[in-house]
Amino acid sequence: MIVSLKSGADAANVLRELTGRGLWVSRVERSASGNAVHYVIAPHSQLADPEELARIDGVAEVTTPKPAHPLVSAQGPVVDVGGLKVGTDKPVFMCGPCSLESEAQVHETASVLSSLGVSFIRGGAFKPRTSPYAFQGHGDVALEWVRRAADAAGMRVVTEALGEGHVSAVAAYADLVQVGSRNMQNFSLLKAIGKTEKPVLLKRGMSATIEEWLLAGEYLLSHGSKGVIFCERGIRGFDDSTRNLLDIGAVALLRYVHRLPVVVDPSHGLGRRDLVAPLGRAALAAGAAGLMIETHPDPSTALSDGPQAVPLGELGSLLGRLVSAEEAR
Amino acid sequence: MIVSLKSGADAANVLRELTGRGLWVSRVERSASGNAVHYVIAPHSQLADPEELARIDGVAEVTTPKPAHPLVSAQGPVVDVGGLKVGTDKPVFMCGPCSLESEAQVHETASVLSSLGVSFIRGGAFKPRTSPYAFQGHGDVALEWVRRAADAAGMRVVTEALGEGHVSAVAAYADLVQVGSRNMQNFSLLKAIGKTEKPVLLKRGMSATIEEWLLAGEYLLSHGSKGVIFCERGIRGFDDSTRNLLDIGAVALLRYVHRLPVVVDPSHGLGRRDLVAPLGRAALAAGAAGLMIETHPDPSTALSDGPQAVPLGELGSLLGRLVSAEEAR
Amino acid sequence: MIVSLKSGADAANVLRELTGRGLWVSRVERSASGNAVHYVIAPHSQLADPEELARIDGVAEVTTPKPAHPLVSAQGPVVDVGGLKVGTDKPVFMCGPCSLESEAQVHETASVLSSLGVSFIRGGAFKPRTSPYAFQGHGDVALEWVRRAADAAGMRVVTEALGEGHVSAVAAYADLVQVGSRNMQNFSLLKAIGKTEKPVLLKRGMSATIEEWLLAGEYLLSHGSKGVIFCERGIRGFDDSTRNLLDIGAVALLRYVHRLPVVVDPSHGLGRRDLVAPLGRAALAAGAAGLMIETHPDPSTALSDGPQAVPLGELGSLLGRLVSAEEAR
Amino acid sequence: MIVSLKSGADAANVLRELTGRGLWVSRVERSASGNAVHYVIAPHSQLADPEELARIDGVAEVTTPKPAHPLVSAQGPVVDVGGLKVGTDKPVFMCGPCSLESEAQVHETASVLSSLGVSFIRGGAFKPRTSPYAFQGHGDVALEWVRRAADAAGMRVVTEALGEGHVSAVAAYADLVQVGSRNMQNFSLLKAIGKTEKPVLLKRGMSATIEEWLLAGEYLLSHGSKGVIFCERGIRGFDDSTRNLLDIGAVALLRYVHRLPVVVDPSHGLGRRDLVAPLGRAALAAGAAGLMIETHPDPSTALSDGPQAVPLGELGSLLGRLVSAEEAR
Known part of the structure; x- marks a missing residue:
């Protein structure tokens, strides 16, 4: 699951919100255009609800990449x-x-x-x-x-x-x-x-x-x-x-x-x-x-x-x- | 611990005796002169008594190499x-x-x-x-x-x-x-x-x-x-x-x-x-x-x-x- | 090829003889009964003649193990x-x-x-x-x-x-x-x-x-x-x-x-x-x-x-x- | 060096332009917002001129990340x-x-x-x-x-x-x-x-x-x-x-x-x-x-x-x- 941030969002606060839900944030990447992109992998699917995560302040969108398998x-x-x-x-x-x-x-x-x-x-x-x-x-x-x-x-x-x-x-x-x-x-x-x-x-x-x-x-x-x-x-x-x-x-x-x-x-x-x-x-x-x-x-x-x-x-x-x-x- | 066999010993029988005692026989090597040499590593020292093993039929000697540490x-x-x-x-x-x-x-x-x-x-x-x-x-x-x-x-x-x-x-x-x-x-x-x-x-x-x-x-x-x-x-x-x-x-x-x-x-x-x-x-x-x-x-x-x-x-x-x-x- | 030494042989001298012929001595093992055993792997077969090596002073026998392949x-x-x-x-x-x-x-x-x-x-x-x-x-x-x-x-x-x-x-x-x-x-x-x-x-x-x-x-x-x-x-x-x-x-x-x-x-x-x-x-x-x-x-x-x-x-x-x-x- | 594409750019054509210059394109990544991002690592610095690459049709910007060393x-x-x-x-x-x-x-x-x-x-x-x-x-x-x-x-x-x-x-x-x-x-x-x-x-x-x-x-x-x-x-x-x-x-x-x-x-x-x-x-x-x-x-x-x-x-x-x-x- 990929959590993308809005421009100017408080990235540290979003991270705290994510880890506070027990989620494991594996990588933080910054796109070429400057928007921070957080990748989140959920240990248990019930913990990570994309719609709920999308409501965190500063989050632009939450996407779930299609798995290769x-x-x-x-x-x-x-x-x-x-x-x-x-x-x-x-x-x-x-x-x-x-x-x-x-x-x-x-x-x-x-x-x-x-x-x-x-x-x-x-x-x-x-x-x-x-x-x-x-x-x-x-x-x-x-x-x-x-x-x-x-x-x-x-x-x-x-x-x-x-x-x-x-x-x-x-x-x-x-x-x-x-x-x-x-x-x-x-x-x-x-x-x-x-x-x-x-x-x-x-x-x-x-x-x-x-x-x-x-x-x-x-x-x-x-x-x-x-x-x-x-x-x-x-x-x-x-x-x-x-x-x-x-x-x-x-x-x-x-x-x-x-x-x-x-x-x-x-x-x-x-x-x-x-x-x-x-x-x-x-x-x-x-x-x-x-x-x-x-x-x-x-x-x-x-x-x-x-x-x-x-x-x-x-x-x-x-x-x-x-x-x-x-x-x- | 190394268990060396006598010439002409029944190697399979000695192996059975060793494994029957719960010992782990890690390698079996044959020396250039033809005597089979069994290496034994004991999982628990109390299981492997060199004097007792030396009394197994076919065993020539039992030696304990000096450890490197x-x-x-x-x-x-x-x-x-x-x-x-x-x-x-x-x-x-x-x-x-x-x-x-x-x-x-x-x-x-x-x-x-x-x-x-x-x-x-x-x-x-x-x-x-x-x-x-x-x-x-x-x-x-x-x-x-x-x-x-x-x-x-x-x-x-x-x-x-x-x-x-x-x-x-x-x-x-x-x-x-x-x-x-x-x-x-x-x-x-x-x-x-x-x-x-x-x-x-x-x-x-x-x-x-x-x-x-x-x-x-x-x-x-x-x-x-x-x-x-x-x-x-x-x-x-x-x-x-x-x-x-x-x-x-x-x-x-x-x-x-x-x-x-x-x-x-x-x-x-x-x-x-x-x-x-x-x-x-x-x-x-x-x-x-x-x-x-x-x-x-x-x-x-x-x-x-x-x-x-x-x-x-x-x-x-x-x-x-x-x-x-x-x-x- | 395995070069086995006689009891009491001058192992260092045999090693010098072997390396002097350009041979690569990969391992030196000592058998349980105390005879040193040298393993030799020849880089080029023509360099290692078993019969010639057997004539080195102190060598008991030279054996060529059957290859697994x-x-x-x-x-x-x-x-x-x-x-x-x-x-x-x-x-x-x-x-x-x-x-x-x-x-x-x-x-x-x-x-x-x-x-x-x-x-x-x-x-x-x-x-x-x-x-x-x-x-x-x-x-x-x-x-x-x-x-x-x-x-x-x-x-x-x-x-x-x-x-x-x-x-x-x-x-x-x-x-x-x-x-x-x-x-x-x-x-x-x-x-x-x-x-x-x-x-x-x-x-x-x-x-x-x-x-x-x-x-x-x-x-x-x-x-x-x-x-x-x-x-x-x-x-x-x-x-x-x-x-x-x-x-x-x-x-x-x-x-x-x-x-x-x-x-x-x-x-x-x-x-x-x-x-x-x-x-x-x-x-x-x-x-x-x-x-x-x-x-x-x-x-x-x-x-x-x-x-x-x-x-x-x-x-x-x-x-x-x-x-x-x-x-x- | 990162080559970012414009929205709607012909990605295959940009790739041909890059490889045609002898450049090695190591990874192609797609950002969460959908813009393709190409990473380019140049084998020889003289081959990759950021200003020249930026003029390729479809390229939005070329950035050179600060090296870690x-x-x-x-x-x-x-x-x-x-x-x-x-x-x-x-x-x-x-x-x-x-x-x-x-x-x-x-x-x-x-x-x-x-x-x-x-x-x-x-x-x-x-x-x-x-x-x-x-x-x-x-x-x-x-x-x-x-x-x-x-x-x-x-x-x-x-x-x-x-x-x-x-x-x-x-x-x-x-x-x-x-x-x-x-x-x-x-x-x-x-x-x-x-x-x-x-x-x-x-x-x-x-x-x-x-x-x-x-x-x-x-x-x-x-x-x-x-x-x-x-x-x-x-x-x-x-x-x-x-x-x-x-x-x-x-x-x-x-x-x-x-x-x-x-x-x-x-x-x-x-x-x-x-x-x-x-x-x-x-x-x-x-x-x-x-x-x-x-x-x-x-x-x-x-x-x-x-x-x-x-x-x-x-x-x-x-x-x-x-x-x-x-x-x-």
């Missing part, structure tokens, strides 16, 4: 996934192995997760691997495993569509279609997924700006997706003490400024199992709609990403620590 | 600042204006802060400003203002020593000497501050690695400082949606892996007043020992950093939201 | 594109508009480029755009335009395959298939392109490490590509003074350490037409095999990326300045 | 250091060891450098080291060594003032006072150095923006420095294949847009001796006024930064390769 701006913070609402006060958990490794593993996992109140089972049938020689996932058959296991346990399925050729199969088996970080700007894939009309979990690219992320969501919604849940999983940083850099500010920004649902993946975010609990708590405190947590019956034998997976037998204790006041010091 | 490694998570312990279960708040602007402002601020249970008043007498033409702080006289105001209100003082020439004055008036981000590797300043033997609040440099930050703390402790509290205030990112990038993973890493006290500055971290509450809550959830929050009686007239300061009259409500379950959605 | 490591610095060798002493230029806008535009451009000695005409039939509402390219028909124009002018065609569905058409019309930055880790696309057996121009991802880039090349070669030319076009930085951050060190590293051909795109690299000449000269000086330069008959009317395009009428002068000693000061 | 903007591309002009067509070389290790070493080095036509001997008497336990330099006595050696060889001295306490000694012995990367925003040090009125070599901070770097120069000039030479030495990146990320775009930007002298340090920039030649050539091609190159009589015994130093005996050959056409492929 109108469908994303209009979506709102709650997305319905097969009847389950993601983005309410009750956090949603999405757990499971990095890769779907066998039908037995998937059933065992689903059974434990269901008993812990986890809503979604996650796991990759197709895996994006940096090396062409690494394990690439079991493919279509793994989609059948996870669907059957989820149905038996009364859970929902979230899994990644890695390429355009997998979209229809993933859409047929999954409740929520995942777009991986490396594909956040694979526009052909976004269009193909949009056409399935399924809700989507959109992971942020390794060095994507917030605006690029929102525009990737706009690709999905403008091609048919019924809802987009954003997923922060850590961006590229300069320090290898942790695998990635979890951008907790982006979580708060999407939730409280853009009013969108964000799920956080603290497993990939740090790449360290021992910090999943404090970072998961931090994510929920910053406004996350839920958490995606890697778990594996036996991480030491995992075909991919073992070091960051939580042993399935310890997941219940972890979920408990996520909602407790804080880690024992 | 022995004094920092030995300090522990609690630092005493004039009788107040920072780093316990009770979070500590450090609040005040960016710059100390007048004696009246400082007294008014201290009086309000004290009534809200805030332990430290903060504020700069000397300000590091990107431009030589920006306001540089009121200097020595402001140190007297803040000391008198804090004494009257029963509070402690934290303020920055910007240059070597200010160290003795700051040490005389402050309870906790602050090192700013731009000076994290100003080694002459670190040595001078160390010699005063005061406890120090060490802000992280804009692009400092964790290891560089810890070594800056080692400079302080090895030259006499009685304790170092680390302060995460956001690092340089690639997206200007937020002023900086708050590294919440670094907070958890320092608290739970290195066992050190970390205070978080969500005001500088994002540069947005409207996100101070969710990010402050996230910081505490990730293990922060406390928060540093900029506040000003009237942010619209602040001499520096107004847009990110919380109005003094709203601080009580903000502190309440920090300890409540979560933001209203 | 064997086909990329074996490719070499020259790639043949339809009879034209890219990577020789003679730099290759790839010029043209961002988007292929009309048949007339393409023919006019090809005619001028050919007269200037430019080998490749570039231009997008399919454009990756951050917003779904931006111009997405003219599609298949533009491939026909550019092929006919190139054939008439005796040039080669390089153009991007944006999605899996475009691969066969692009492979049918182009001499060199381009993979864009956003698709560097679109592994489904890499596999599909590999199967066409065409040579590929692989742009580096916005925040891709060197190793990730080389492994993306390995995907292409292991699925059939007849050669991979790498293209540095600027990575994500923290300063918006320039659109991207041109990583000139990566160019030298790929050329002189990994011995691979690299083309540099100074138009995208900085996003500023006025710096194309000095950066193009710098790229060639650092070992680039050629340059990709955006040009347009009338940049002010370009459908995309106008601000960085060089007017077609000024290209001849620019190419002249690229090979002259240096910019007039 | 007026003294830096006015300095120009040549700085005089004791009679030697830095920034002319003839590149200047600054060579020497990382640390000044002994009087004999310094004299031997100066004698060789002088015979090779190198203008400045460099080397640290005070060393900024990440660890407090690393060698910190020989201090004041080393300043005497390097001064005597330079005088004997007819060279100039550039050396770093690490702390405020060293400024007067360094200013007494050096011709050019160096500010290190970690101190780029140590404003107390900048003020103290400014007061000595000596010319300064200002290294860029690890993650400093161009604007922050220029403003640090403004601190120096506004406090008395007789000239500032900027030094690009690599910024913090995300890939540890190279020690730092050499920002060649910043070199061109400072030289051709801001018209300032820039010296490049390819030794620190990459941390690899084997790439000093191609990167040095690239820096000169991008407009660098000179190069700073670490050299050591015997790098394997250097007290600091040995791996990146060029052996003194090979420096002549290296300097020859810097001015030759290009590296043998």
Whole structure:
């Protein structure tokens, strides 16, 4: 929202009026012709009423620029996934192995997760691997495993569509279609997924700006997706003490400024199992709609990403620590 | 801690034994002569007993490399600042204006802060400003203002020593000497501050690695400082949606892996007043020992950093939201 | 290459011997059992003869780890594109508009480029755009335009395959298939392109490490590509003074350490037409095999990326300045 | 420079007029009241004449905003250091060891450098080291060594003032006072150095923006420095294949847009001796006024930064390769 001042207006007084309403004034610009222009971004839309602001003494006009991503701006913070609402006060958990490794593993996992109140089972049938020689996932058959296991346990399925050729199969088996970080700007894939009309979990690219992320969501919604849940999983940083850099500010920004649902993946975010609990708590405190947590019956034998997976037998204790006041010091 | 295997040992089994104890195995390296070498970093020292690990079948030896920062490694998570312990279960708040602007402002601020249970008043007498033409702080006289105001209100003082020439004055008036981000590797300043033997609040440099930050703390402790509290205030990112990038993973890493006290500055971290509450809550959830929050009686007239300061009259409500379950959605 | 020392060897003397041969000793590691291990990376393979190094006094063994990307490591610095060798002493230029806008535009451009000695005409039939509402390219028909124009002018065609569905058409019309930055880790696309057996121009991802880039090349070669030319076009930085951050060190590293051909795109690299000449000269000086330069008959009317395009009428002068000693000061 | 349009002007035509003059139009903004505002940044001041631009049809006014760093903007591309002009067509070389290790070493080095036509001997008497336990330099006595050696060889001295306490000694012995990367925003040090009125070599901070770097120069000039030479030495990146990320775009930007002298340090920039030649050539091609190159009589015994130093005996050959056409492929 842009608040333009009249010539000769008392700019400091207008600023006081705006900040006095709890509004965040991000930039003050002066046009070439000398009129001061204040840009205001409202943290909560109900706080900023353009008509009311226009009545402040010294204000010439209040305009609301058309957003670059109108469908994303209009979506709102709650997305319905097969009847389950993601983005309410009750956090949603999405757990499971990095890769779907066998039908037995998937059933065992689903059974434990269901008993812990986890809503979604996650796991990759197709895996994006940096090396062409690494394990690439079991493919279509793994989609059948996870669907059957989820149905038996009364859970929902979230899994990644890695390429355009997998979209229809993933859409047929999954409740929520995942777009991986490396594909956040694979526009052909976004269009193909949009056409399935399924809700989507959109992971942020390794060095994507917030605006690029929102525009990737706009690709999905403008091609048919019924809802987009954003997923922060850590961006590229300069320090290898942790695998990635979890951008907790982006979580708060999407939730409280853009009013969108964000799920956080603290497993990939740090790449360290021992910090999943404090970072998961931090994510929920910053406004996350839920958490995606890697778990594996036996991480030491995992075909991919073992070091960051939580042993399935310890997941219940972890979920408990996520909602407790804080880690024992 | 490094766990070296015997020739021919069952490496997968040793890994299972280690992860089964809750240990995080960060890297597996193979030496030139063919012996597998596992590096283990223990999340909590009590979990990793070298003698017990050495008894695992297949383990040849367990060695603990000498840390590059022995004094920092030995300090522990609690630092005493004039009788107040920072780093316990009770979070500590450090609040005040960016710059100390007048004696009246400082007294008014201290009086309000004290009534809200805030332990430290903060504020700069000397300000590091990107431009030589920006306001540089009121200097020595402001140190007297803040000391008198804090004494009257029963509070402690934290303020920055910007240059070597200010160290003795700051040490005389402050309870906790602050090192700013731009000076994290100003080694002459670190040595001078160390010699005063005061406890120090060490802000992280804009692009400092964790290891560089810890070594800056080692400079302080090895030259006499009685304790170092680390302060995460956001690092340089690639997206200007937020002023900086708050590294919440670094907070958890320092608290739970290195066992050190970390205070978080969500005001500088994002540069947005409207996100101070969710990010402050996230910081505490990730293990922060406390928060540093900029506040000003009237942010619209602040001499520096107004847009990110919380109005003094709203601080009580903000502190309440920090300890409540979560933001209203 | 790893040079391991005998117990009790004079490590400083071995180091002198290695550096005396012009070798770059990147890391010195000490194994858990106390034997020093030196890692050596040879700048030019002919300088480092494992058998000769093994005869240095104090050396126990010299091992050459299997590279993670064997086909990329074996490719070499020259790639043949339809009879034209890219990577020789003679730099290759790839010029043209961002988007292929009309048949007339393409023919006019090809005619001028050919007269200037430019080998490749570039231009997008399919454009990756951050917003779904931006111009997405003219599609298949533009491939026909550019092929006919190139054939008439005796040039080669390089153009991007944006999605899996475009691969066969692009492979049918182009001499060199381009993979864009956003698709560097679109592994489904890499596999599909590999199967066409065409040579590929692989742009580096916005925040891709060197190793990730080389492994993306390995995907292409292991699925059939007849050669991979790498293209540095600027990575994500923290300063918006320039659109991207041109990583000139990566160019030298790929050329002189990994011995691979690299083309540099100074138009995208900085996003500023006025710096194309000095950066193009710098790229060639650092070992680039050629340059990709955006040009347009009338940049002010370009459908995309106008601000960085060089007017077609000024290209001849620019190419002249690229090979002259240096910019007039 | 800001070009504002009249209401109803043909914006596309004005843009064509501007780009037709070789001007780079960086941004087009639309004010709240609907008038288009074009921002123009001129690559060379002689190209953009405000009065002439104001006569373009449709232009309402042309304004030149006051720069944030007026003294830096006015300095120009040549700085005089004791009679030697830095920034002319003839590149200047600054060579020497990382640390000044002994009087004999310094004299031997100066004698060789002088015979090779190198203008400045460099080397640290005070060393900024990440660890407090690393060698910190020989201090004041080393300043005497390097001064005597330079005088004997007819060279100039550039050396770093690490702390405020060293400024007067360094200013007494050096011709050019160096500010290190970690101190780029140590404003107390900048003020103290400014007061000595000596010319300064200002290294860029690890993650400093161009604007922050220029403003640090403004601190120096506004406090008395007789000239500032900027030094690009690599910024913090995300890939540890190279020690730092050499920002060649910043070199061109400072030289051709801001018209300032820039010296490049390819030794620190990459941390690899084997790439000093191609990167040095690239820096000169991008407009660098000179190069700073670490050299050591015997790098394997250097007290600091040995791996990146060029052996003194090979420096002549290296300097020859810097001015030759290009590296043998």
